[in-house]
Amino acid sequence: MRQILHILTQPNDPLAAKIIAAQRQEPDHQVRVADLTVPEADYHALLQEIFSSDSIEVW
Amino acid sequence: MKPSWLLIITSDPRTSARPAEAIRIAAGVGTWKKADVSVYLRGPAVLALSEFADEFIDEDNYTRYFPIIGEFGRPIYVEQGAPRLAEIGESPMRYQEISDVELAALAARHNHVARF
Numbered sequence: 015m016r017q018i019l020h021i022l023t024q025p026n027d028p029l030a031a032k033i034i035a036a037q038r039q040e041p042d043h044q045v046r047v048a049d050l051t052v053p054e055a056d057y058h059a060l061l062q063e064i065f066s067s068d069s070i071e072v073w
Numbered sequence: 074m075k076p077s078w079l080l081i082i083t084s085d086p087r088t089s090a091r092p093a094e095a096i097r098i099a100a101g102v103g104t105w106k107k108a109d110v111s112v113y114l115r116g117p118a119v120l121a122l123s124e125f126a127d128e129f130i131d132e133d134n135y136t137r138y139f140p141i142i143g144e145f146g147r148p149i150y151v152e153q154g155a156p157r158l159a160e161i162g163e164s165p166m167r168y169q170e171i172s173d174v175e176l177a178a179l180a181a182r183h184n185h186v187a188r189f
Contacts, residue, residue, distance in 0.1 A: 016181060018181055029081075029083065029115070033177045033180055036173060036174050036176075036178075037177045037178075040178075040181070069180070069182070069183060069185070069186070070185050070186070071185075072185075072186065072187050072188065
């Protein structure tokens with residue numbers, strides 16, 4: 015299982031949304047999203063996610 | 074296994090310095106062969122493949138660093154069917170058009186993905 019983390023730094027990013035949706039179709043991908051554009055963004059959780067991810071995609 | 078990095082470039086090289094900077098960084102990181110660096114161009118960024126870079130911001134970066142990226146042994150990936158591809162003329166770079174689904178798979182295979 016490939017752990018993929020998307021970090022969103024811009025609101026309403028259509029390309030990121032498209033890539034996330036396509037990757038979620040793959041059964042061997044576990045896709046997680048850290049949305050830093052919202053006030054309640056959890057940076058401590060993000061740090062843990064970064065250390066446990068195979069692929070980190072920053073948008 | 075070497076770490077891998079995919080640079081997704083979507084900015085317009087005629088109005089933004091970001092594509093030129095991304096190409097400089099990609100060449101600088103990849104040339105040491107300690108990481109596999111790939112480049113994907115989308116939207117107006119495909120113009121970076123143009124035969125002539127005269128109209129681009131920081132045009133020297135294209136002539137100086139793009140050839141280095143060309144030596145990494147893989148094509149420059151570009152958005153399939155990007156309208157601006159019709160404007161690039163005879164590109165000096167080897168490139169390959171890929172679909173959005175292929176881009177998603179390409180991104181998933183890389184350890185790091187950054188957008189410029």
